[in-house]
Amino acid sequence: MKTITELVKQLKKHNLFHEYILNNRYSTSLAESSANHKINHLSYNSLDERLSQESLFIVKGVNFKKEYLIKAVEQGVQFYVSEIDLEIPDTIAIIVDDSELAMASLGQYFYNFPEEKITLIGVTGTKGKTTTSYFLKDILSHSDLPAGLINSKEVITGKNTFEAKLTTPESLDTYRYLSEMVDSGLKYCVLEASSQGYKKNRLHLLRFDYAIFLNFSPDHVGTGEHESMNDYFYCKRQLLHHSDTIILNNKLEQLDFIIQDAKENNKQLKQVISFAEEPNSSANYTFKSTDINHFTVINKNNNKELSIELAMLGYYNHENATASLIVGDLLDENPEAMRKKIKQTDVSGRFEVYKKDNQIIIIDSAHNETSFRNVIQSARKYYGQDRPISILGNASGNKAENRRPGFARVYAEEQPRKVYIAEDSPNFSTTAEIGQEIINETKKLDSTIEFDVTFQDDRPKQIRKALSEMEENEIAFILGKGTDRTQRILGKLEAYIGDDQVVEEWLAEHS
Secondary structure (H helix, E strand, O other): OEEHHHHHHHHHHOOOEEEEEEOOEEEOOOOHHHHOOEEOEEEOOOOOOOOOOOEEEEOOOOOOOHHHHHHHHHOOOOEEEEOOOOOOOOOEEEEEOOHHHHHHHHHHHHOOOHHHHOEEEEEEOOOOHHHHHHHHHHHHOEOOEOOEEEOOOEEEOOOOEEEOOOOOOOHHHHHHHHHHHHHOOOOEEEEEOOHHHHHOOOOOOOOEEEEEEOOOOOOOEOOOOEOOHHHHHHHHHHHHHOEEEEEEEOOOOOHHHHHHHHHHHOOOOOEEEEEEEOOOOOOOEEEEEEEOOEEEEEEOOOOEEEEEEOOOOOOOHHHHHHHHHHHHHHOOOOHHHHHHHHOOOOOOOOOEEEEEOOEEEEEEOOOOHHHHHHHHHHHHHHHOOOOOEEEEOOOOOOOOOOHHHHHHHHHHHHOOOEEEOOOOOOEOOOHHHHHHHHHHHHHHHOOOOOEEOOOOOOHHHHHHHHHHOOOOOOEEEEEOOOOOOEEEEOOEEEEOOOHHHHHHHHHHHOO
């Protein structure tokens, strides 16, 4: 529990506080009763059932409406933090320079700096963040003590496990989750650090013990995301500015610049570790693939080797797993224990394989050019380059418009027998608009690629059509959603059966 004075002192520490406003009157101080008012709860959600007289409400977001605050006040809230006075009678506005930064500052202080009491590992990259976070979670979990996890699929705090709403949560939630982990006695937390997490100041003030930068490729540029690739790249690098040890994939373009940038903008940086696929003489760790789920990690500092088997298929997962094993090695985790635990890691919706006679069906939540290409090329390398392939996939609406030309490049390169356009969270766009843009971009590169839009507004029907039209020996890729049970349409999440369920029902009908 904190007082208003204590919380405002924290805002002042970060030069965020402007003034108090009560009934249109400005003040730099409060009456003693208000200054000593006790706060036992912070919230930014007017639907929060815990709102009371002892809550401090934080106004944030460009879409915030005054009626949200009115609703919070009706539940007892007397103080709120905002960039502007919303003129609610008899409430005290704590005016700040930036609500996002203020929320992070208040959250960190209110929950007693939990990040300092747990080993925090951040994972970033255009692709592979979620899978890597699960590898790490399993490597760092022990029989009596799991590792905490904050990623795009779920949050595990020791006290609670629940589905995630954002890839990187709001800062207030992150500090609360970390506090729960500390209270539960957890030693480690693995956090998926997205570029939007830094863009929206959701990771403000957090210092990581270890950071992994997996890869970087065009993505997340468009309405409501990053205005340019430069901005996307800059936000990605922020994790390296706020971490003690950074672990970099040697395949990263601009690697020398990334290292220089980290060193110049991170005065507390302790070490830079690199990894690469064999042969590579400059990396600290290397890996050597045997087949799609077997590889060996070599510590080049002492020439020790660790042979690994993964339950998850995909050659690209060897990079993700290697990065995770490096963190385990740096934390002195037992090599044999790591080998056993990472063998059990499984992530739903990632490279899920189904078979019907000599036909292969692969479901994956791949949603950008690089992940599309990795899934397709891994499967072809393992199951045979000469097999015909078909691809079902589309791009989400009002999000990362730069993905669409990327899909066109994949289609032109991989030469599928047919591409099926299917609804994939079109939001305020239409599947027809998105699909036609991808078709037009593809035709510029290769006019012979055939597209099917028969059931483009009904994803289950389009999946069934694609499966029914598979040729002998074909690999059918169902990409974009994996096991996602929602579709975003006109700004709302609607229930969706899931690609895996559609495929399983079709296979049961055709067995």
